[in-house]
Amino acid sequence: MRTTCGLLLAGALLITGCAAEEPAGPPLDMRHTTRDLMAGMIDASADALWDAVGTIWDENGENHWEPETEEEWLAVTGAAMTLIESGNLLMLGNRPRDDDQWMVFSQEMIDAAAVALEAARAQDPEAIFDSGEVVYNACNNCHNIYWVGDEQRGRTIP
Ligand code: HEC
Known part of the structure; x- marks a missing residue:
């Protein structure tokens, strides 16, 4: 397809011919790069998931949190949906x-x-917590192969 377009573009008269050959499909807005999606959507959604359930121990003892209200559960649900999409x-x-x-x-x-x-x-808070590791591994597996040549790599990933 690219070659055909290149050849057709070389002849100014045939530019419309090239446009006509564009594959039909929905008019998708592809303005965001992979990096944009990572920084603007994927990382935020993963954080929402990873932060949803946790336990820390400090001088006051154990401090555990998990979604409690419908709204909080909806937020976690939305984060998981955003990652799927x-x-x-x-x-x-x-x-x-x-x-x-x-x-x-x-x-x-x-x-x-x-x-x-x-x-x-x-x-299910426990299942949410466990799913965090599964998601983390999925991120990491791709980053190991494709996130290359970037000195900052991993800095924003916990
Ligand atoms: C299919 C591959 C793939 C998956 C899956 C993936 N990433 Fe990425 N990610 C990349 C690539 C590639 C880059 C480097 C950006 C680039 O090269 O365009 C990146 C970069 C990033 C960055 C840096 C963005 C910046 O501002 O530079 C963050 C943060 C990130 N990913 C988070 C995540 C998280 C969190 C997940 C899992 C929930 C995830 N990614 C899953 C491929 C992936």
Whole structure:
């Protein structure tokens, strides 16, 4: 497709011919890069999930938190949904780095977030906590292969 377009663009008269060959599809707005999605949506949603349930021990003893209100559960549910949909977004347009392993990792993120979604729908704090590790591994597996040549790598990932 790219080659055809290049050739057609070389002849000014045929530019419309090239446009006509664009694959039909919904008019997607692809303004966000993979990095944009990571920084603006995916990381925030993962944080919402990872922070939803926890326990710390300090001088006052054990301090445990988990979602309590419907609103708090809805927020966790939304975070899991956003991660699932983000996996779809990573597979769209020119975002995939290849048609193979990238797709597998994106799907793994979807599957991991689906575990979190199920836990959120069941309002099960322990399952939410456990799903955090599954999600973390899905992020990490892709980063190990594709997040390269970046000195800051990992700095914003807990
Ligand atoms: C399918 C691959 C893939 C998956 C899955 C993935 N990432 Fe990424 N991520 C990348 C790539 C690639 C980059 C580096 C940006 C680039 O090269 O465009 C990145 C960069 C980032 C960044 C840095 C953004 C910046 O501002 O520089 C954060 C934060 C991040 N990812 C968080 C996550 C989290 C959290 C998850 C899991 C919930 C996740 N990513 C899952 C591929 C992935």
